Amino acid sequence: MKLYILPGACSLASNVALREAGIKFDLVKVDRKTRRTDDGMDFDEINSKGYVPALGLDNGEVLTENVTVLQYIADRNPAAKLAPPAGTMERYRLQEWLSFINSEVHKAFSPLFQDTSADTKQYARAYITKRLNWLQGAMGSKTFLMGEQYTVADPYLFTVLNWGRFVDLDIGQWPTLKRFHERIGARPHTTEALKAEGVLK
Ligand SMILES: N[C@@H](CCC(=O)N[C@@H](CS)C(=O)NCC(=O)O)C(=O)O
Structure with a gap:
């Protein structure tokens, strides 16, 4: 591969x-x-x-x-x-997380990496902020997105949170997400x- x-x-x-x-x-x-x-x-x-x-x-x-x-x-x-078995409700929950990260967070970062207008960047920041505000609540006290089991959704969320430092978006304003980022980042x-x-x- x-x-x-x-x-x-x-x-x-x-x-x-x-x-x-x-x-x-x-x-x-x-x-x-x-x-x-x-x-x-x-x-x-x-x-x-x-x-x-x-x-x-x-x-x-x-x-x-x-x-x-x-x-x-x-x-x-x-x-x-790294994923619950196909066809189970848990697998659909994983797909729900992957889709959320992909279309609501990952893609919202794109304008911040490109030569876009200040208005577009402001819109992107506000969009990401809204989604991460929600995500901070949804994470609650969970260790991983799916609870106690690490899945492929976790390195995906880690990756997009990691972009904060490149686009001057302080992930520290979401302490739960910051801790998640540190936790996943520390895995060998x-x-x-x-x-x-x-x-x-
Ligand atoms: N829909 C694709 C989008 C993937 C995507 O956005 N890839 C970016 C990097 S994060 C890319 O390769 N962009 C092309 C470039 O930067 O030249 C997916 O979810 O896999």
Whole structure:
């Protein structure tokens, strides 16, 4: 398996999840400007959507979209319990979390990373704030998003909270989320993934 990533981007969640699942894989960095991969390919030919994560499977297929890739990884090793079994109510709850992080938080950050107007950035900040206010309440005293069981939703939330430092959004205003970020960040596989991407020295 090959995981195509942009350092520190949303693909970090899959990088962590693969390690938590104990799956062997090759980490392939994509150059944001040249669009070349560090194994010498044109990334846009690998994923014509042009974005990460992209998971190159051993049968030659390429799987994309965070919500799908993360569940695919979890299902490769059920013993790691990174996702509840398919068809259970708990699995739908996991999908609910993944969808929330993807469409309500992850995508809300995008304008803050781009050359957008001050108004657009202000709107994005207000949107993220509203969602994180809600999330802070929903997390309550839970250790992980799904309760006491770590799932693939956790490295995804960690990844998007981690962007706060790059866009001057102080996650400390949500103490519960800050503690969650510290907790997930301290896991050995998170540290390993951050180092592999060159985000952490
Ligand atoms: N719908 C996609 C969006 C993925 C996405 O937004 N990827 C960003 C990084 S977080 C990306 O690769 N952007 C292209 C670029 O920055 O050149 C998903 O959820 O997987």
